[in-house]
Amino acid sequence: DIQMTQSPSSVSASVGDRVTITCRASQGISSWLAWYQQKPGKAPKLLIYAASSLQSGVPSRFSGSGSGTDFTLTISSLQPEDFATYYCQQANSFSLTFGGGTKVEIK
Amino acid sequence: EVQLVQSGAEVKKPGESLKISCKGSGYSFTSYWIGWVRQMPGKGLEWMGIIYPGDSDTRYSPSFQGQVTISADKSISTAYLQWSSLKASDTAMYYCVRPQPGYYYYYMDVWGKGTTVTVSS
Numbered sequence: 001d002i003q004m005t006q007s008p009s010s011v012s013a014s015v016g017d018r019v020t021i022t023c024r025a026s027q028g029i030s031s032w033l034a035w036y037q038q039k040p041g042k043a044p045k046l047l048i049y050a051a052s053s054l055q056s057g058v059p060s061r062f063s064g065s066g067s068g069t070d071f072t073l074t075i076s077s078l079q080p081e082d083f084a085t086y087y088c089q090q091a092n093s094f095s096l097t098f099g100g101g102t103k104v105e106i107k
Numbered sequence: 108e109v110q111l112v113q114s115g116a117e118v119k120k121p122g123e124s125l126k127i128s129c130k131g132s133g134y135s136f137t138s139y140w141i142g143w144v145r146q147m148p149g150k151g152l153e154w155m156g157i158i159y160p161g162d163s164d165t166r167y168s169p170s171f172q173g174q175v176t177i178s179a180d181k182s183i184s185t186a187y188l189q190w191s192s193l194k195a196s197d198t199a200m201y202y203c204v205r206p207q208p209g210y211y212y213y214y215m216d217v218w219g220k221g222t223t224v225t226v227s228s
Binding site: 001032034036038043044045046049050055087089091094095096097098099100101 | 152153167168169210211216218221
């Protein structure tokens with residue numbers, strides 16, 4: 001399996017801050033990467049696919065970049081509803097794998 | 108509206124069998140893959156496997172191969188996840204997922220609300 005490592009595991013930030021989360025793959029995955037947001041007690045929600053494509057209905061303050069082994073999710077101006085856990089997921093191999101998650105907390 | 112409606116919470120004993128379900132609606136069930144994701148209490152997401160109801164092509168994560176069985180009944184637009192002998196470590200939330208069209212089964216854009224499975228003696 002391809003291993004996905006996210007950092008940091010948690011981040012404290014204030015409303016309006018720019019937040020960047022990174023995800024590293026154990027081998028090159030081209031642009032086969034997605035990002036999800038999960039709020040407590042809820043199912044995850046797809047934010048970004050193909051590394052940088054914004055899912056329909058997702059605010060433009062979310063953006064994704066990267067290719068190969070290193071990827072980032074950026075929230076340009078954190079909003080109260082963005083406090084959640086974020087996961088990356090690789091789609092390069094037939095067996096999909098997720099990163100361990102990054103919890104974005106209120107500072 | 109595309110929906111995945113999962114069966115209700117289950118409480119079982121170790122060694123018992125279990126089959127949980129996920130009914131798809133609002134789309135052509137046989138034209139999309141449908142899969143399962145596990146989330147153990149307080150932990151991250153784990154992709155378990157996926158099935159294409161149109162021809163029953165099934166893929167499993169190596170971590171779950173042989174541990175669970177994924178199936179589908181296209182006549183009632185329902186996918187299943189089953190265990191033959193549950194363990195306490197199977198205690199988790201299980202999400203049914205449908206991948207986004209156009210990208211094979213790679214990106215999961217429709218999620219069920221989840222089925223909680225508790226295994227305890």
